[in-house]
Amino acid sequence: MRRATLAGAALLAGTVTGLATGPAQAQEYRYWSVWEGKGSSWTYATEGPGTLRPADGAVTGFRFTVGADSAAAGKPRTAPGFDAICRATPAKEGRKRIGVVVDFGTAADAPGGERPPASRTECAQVSEDASAGEALAAVARPLRYDASALLCAVAGYPKAGCAERVNGSKGAGSAASPAPGAAADGGDDGGPSTGLFGGIAVLVVLGAAAGWQLRRRRG
Template sequence: MRLVPKVTRRSAAAFLLTTLATVLAAGLLATTVGAGVAQASAYRYWGFFQWKDNAWKMASVGPGSVIPKDGAVDGWRFAVSGEKSPPRLPRAAADFAELCGSSKAQAGKKRVGVVLDYGVADEAPGGQQPAKPRGACAVVDAKATSAQVLAAVADVREQKSLVCGIDGFPSSGCGDPVKKAPAVASPEPTVALALPASHTDAKAGRKGEAGEPREGAGDRAVDAGSGGLPVLPVVAVIVVLLGGGLLLLRRRRNADQGA
């Protein structure tokens, strides 16, 4: 009569160990695949910059966390950039007077210059043709963020609060991995900006003052290489399951021997 319980216990123990081994193998495979995706050598994305001390500086936080002052200039550059290579800066210098000189200061509003550099054709995805770099002037609420400034002068395509496309370029994708970063001259040749006659021409299809910008546009910068599975939490869960299974198996064996 004791054969049935013993067989049942051994079967349960064997099943438990098999399940844990499967979970362990699947976890290691998942973390390996995730790490492989995160280790791509380069990415194609829109970079966000600020003009400081007569030079472009890559923003340390996303555009949704930056509140530029009146007279500031934001820059955006689409390019392929490697993880260890210097950031690809906008190829035109910022000149607030040139960008916003025809826009008068208004109570409760601020003027922010914007430089949009769509990059080079060789780096455009799927044979798409980038537009010529242009400058614009956003006249927005005094508390507007840089994300709202961008939305006031351009059509923005977003994905999970990331700026993926500006003015329809690129038409799809968002921070896509690229096998190899291109060889780039340092510094890159400068380009001339196409400038609007006034801020009324800043965004195609808009007339008059730029309206209230969209909320929530680009709340953070592109985090290239994110999305891989977190290795430490997965390993921790596997260790806990394996340890619990072995403890249960030991108790079952002790119970069998004492029976």
């Protein structure tokens, strides 16, 4: 009887703990992500297109994607090769050249009723202090921003909406677009969930009950 009690408590505790610590599905958004070319790979930009100021010879990427945070965001599918993008654009005094890669994403990521255009690469020749947004505007108009200066559309895609939630996503997680790392709906701040604390509490109670049963039978 004692062994059965202990085994049952351990089994129930393990089940509850496993359920409590299971990862929550984060809320996903459909949005334009911004990237910086680093050699032959891409790095998620820590600034928006309005404040990011690439140097002459840099490559900036824009990818329409669906994700919950920067780790899940789709990268541009074209390599950031400046020489390949800007070889036909000669250097000019007082101007800088920035390679621009625009990836409109996949059909699966497209809003309902829209089809993503083909990806494109352009060489933007802009003023020396120009931002990534100005370089993008030089080669992929029209652009659309919201009131918070969030990039909503490139070359008119998508036609409407801005960083919208993707239907079917559950839970509260990190929004990848307007404010990376911010809690969706002001709910989850990234700390341990109440479910986790509840699972630990149940584990403690079950352990105490098993110990009491053991002491009672010894007595």
